[in-house]
Amino acid sequence: MDNLHTLSVNVNGVTYTRAVEARLLLSDFLRHELNLTGTHVGCEHGSCGACTILMDDQAVRSCIMFAVQSNGHTLTTIEGLTPDGNMQHLHPLQTAFHEKHGLQCGYCTPGFLMTLLPFLAENPHPSDQEIREAISGNLCRCTGYQNIIEAVKLAAQKKAPRP
Amino acid sequence: MKPAPFLYFAPNSLDEALLLLAQYGDEGKVLAGGQSLIPTMNFRLAQPAVLIDLNLIAELFYVRAQADGPLHIGAMTRQRTLERDPLIAAHAPLLQATMPHIAHPQIRNRGTIGGSLAHADPAAELPAVALALNAQLRLRSQHNERWVAARDFYRGLFTTALAADEMLVEIALPSLPPRTGWSIQEMARRHGDYAIVGVAATLTLDEQGRCTQATLALLSVGEGPVQAQQAIKLLQGELPTPALLAAAAATTAQIDIDPTADIHASVAFRRHLAQVLTRKALTEAFERAKR
Ligand SMILES: Cc1cc2nc3c(=O)[nH]c(=O)nc-3n(C[C@H](O)[C@H](O)[C@H](O)COP(=O)(O)OP(=O)(O)OC[C@H]3O[C@@H](n4cnc5c(N)ncnc54)[C@H](O)[C@@H]3O)c2cc1C
Ligand code: FES
Ligand code: FES
Numbered sequence: 001m002d003n004l005h006t007l008s009v010n011v012n013g014v015t016y017t018r019a020v021e022a023r024l025l026l027s028d029f030l031r032h033e034l035n036l037t038g039t040h041v042g043c044e045h046g047s048c049g050a051c052t053i054l055m056d057d058q059a060v061r062s063c064i065m066f067a068v069q070s071n072g073h074t075l076t077t078i079e080g081l082t083p084d085g086n087m088q089h090l091h092p093l094q095t096a097f098h099e100k101h102g103l104q105c106g107y108c109t110p111g112f113l114m115t116l117l118p119f120l121a122e123n124p125h126p127s128d129q130e131i132r133e134a135i136s137g138n139l140c141r142c143t144g145y146q147n148i149i150e151a152v153k154l155a156a157q158k159k160a161p162r163p
Numbered sequence: 164m165k166p167a168p169f170l171y172f173a174p175n176s177l178d179e180a181l182l183l184l185a186q187y188g189d190e191g192k193v194l195a196g197g198q199s200l201i202p203t204m205n206f207r208l209a210q211p212a213v214l215i216d217l218n219l220i221a222e223l224f225y226v227r228a229q230a231d232g233p234l235h236i237g238a239m240t241r242q243r244t245l246e247r248d249p250l251i252a253a254h255a256p257l258l259q260a261t262m263p264h265i266a267h268p269q270i271r272n273r274g275t276i277g278g279s280l281a282h283a284d285p286a287a288e289l290p291a292v293a294l295a296l297n298a299q300l301r302l303r304s305q306h307n308e309r310w311v312a313a314r315d316f317y318r319g320l321f322t323t324a325l326a327a328d329e330m331l332v333e334i335a336l337p338s339l340p341p342r343t344g345w346s347i348q349e350m351a352r353r354h355g356d357y358a359i360v361g362v363a364a365t366l367t368l369d370e371q372g373r374c375t376q377a378t379l380a381l382l383s384v385g386e387g388p389v390q391a392q393q394a395i396k397l398l399q400g401e402l403p404t405p406a407l408l409a410a411a412a413a414t415t416a417q418i419d420i421d422p423t424a425d426i427h428a429s430v431a432f433r434r435h436l437a438q439v440l441t442r443k444a445l446t447e448a449f450e451r452a453k454r
Contacts, residue, residue, distance in 0.1 A: 066197075
């Protein structure tokens with residue numbers, strides 16, 4: 001169906017204007033149209049959390065949104081955490097995942113990081129239980145989650161050391 | 164795992180949306196949070212020819228309270244807003260307490276109260292909570308408007324009183340009488356997953372501590388949200404002693420519900436959970452009512 005809709009969206013500080021089919025998923029728009037392949041797709045039906053991105057600073061699942069729905073909004077993807085791509089400039093949350101071995105294959109990691117960013121911004125000193133609940137919508141088949149929880153705690157400490 | 168093509172409209176006003184719905188009737192579907200609809204479209208279990216996106220209709224997003232009057236909630240109010248809105252916390256604490264049980268923050272950021280109520284998933288929390296709170300639902304079509312009580316809205320598996328050209332636009336929650344307690348209890352395999360069984364309850368006491376009014380609604384035990392009619396009768400006019408609450412829980416589990424088995428639970432296990440959770444819910448509601 002040749003029904004194209006024009007959308008204009010800010011992703012990681014850059015405004016993109018494209019004409020897309022209404023049925024194009026936001027995850028596919030980011031990956032295939034904008035070549036931002038850091039956003040991963042695991043299940044494509046809202047269950048695994050791998051495709052989590054920020055829309056207007058709130059975590060959403062990009063596989064259960066249509067690209068046209070992002071028109072006029074501001075998105076942040078995993079690429080936005082290290083805008084210059086320099087490994088020396090990783091976000092503290094990324095460094096914490098690195099230091100605590102919060103990832104193995106890394107497939108789930110972008111989704112975890114994008115879920116955790118707004119969580120830590122709102123809740124800078126989370127308890128273990130709060131961390132577990134915050135990541136309950138993200139699946140990881142490698143780590144067993146323990147090191148992810150350690151990484152979140154480390155990130156929280158780094159960002160706002162307790163008095 | 165890609166949706167089939169469809170015609171897409173994103174109107175800015177409710178009137179426009181209702182006009183489109185009148186025009187496309189059965190072929191048209193409204194898109195609220197998309198958190199149930201888009202997954203089913205990805206699976207191609209749903210292939211609507213026309214999608215009417217409600218996300219740009221600002222007049223459907225609101226929470227309003229009147230002194231002593233009902234709380235009014237626009238159908239597009241996000242689940243995440245209900246979780247955080249001080250008016251909800253003050254006037255409908257049961258609704259607020261329900262939110263963390265629904266999926267995960269990423270999903271509640273998009274999912275709406277209207278979408279969840281209209282979707283009528285028997286495992287969803289909000290339809291049961293709407294029954295427990297005696298919610299009234301405002302339905303609109305291009306030329307008509309009607310109010311339907313939540314208990315008359317649910318008609319079976321994923322089925323409601325909504326006609327093809329009708330939309331749920333508003334939810335009204337009557338304010339709770341004085342000395343009313345409430346509770347939501349559920350058992351899920353993982354925090355945020357659909358519950359294996361869940362219970363929402365309210366209990367109102369008179370000055371003497373007798374139960375003047377009780378509501379009790381369960382999820383995941385039937386084709387829609389289920390009211391525990393016999394158990395409610397048992398409670399009416401009585402002192403809610405532990406023995407009475409236990410008897411009401413047993414009645415709920417054995418008489419009021421007719422659960423089925425699936426990969427998560429057998430019928431016997433569902434009845435067992437219903438009994439345990441109902442007793443917990445009634446006990447907690449009673450404790451809150453006494454305060
Ligand atoms: C991984 C995952 C876990 C989940 N877990 C839970 C859970 O534990 N408990 C739970 O309750 N839900 C759960 N959900 C579902 C979630 O709460 C959905 O948000 C909700 O069921 C539907 O709301 P929506 O706004 O997203 O509606 P949509 O998906 O947009 O719409 C759902 C249906 O309702 C219709 N509709 C929507 N709005 C209206 C309206 N105003 N008038 C008439 N018809 C309308 C649509 O046409 C569609 O048929 C989960 C979802 C996912 C993806
Ligand atoms: S790919 Fe989006 S939730 Fe799994
Ligand atoms: S690191 Fe492999 S899935 Fe999480």
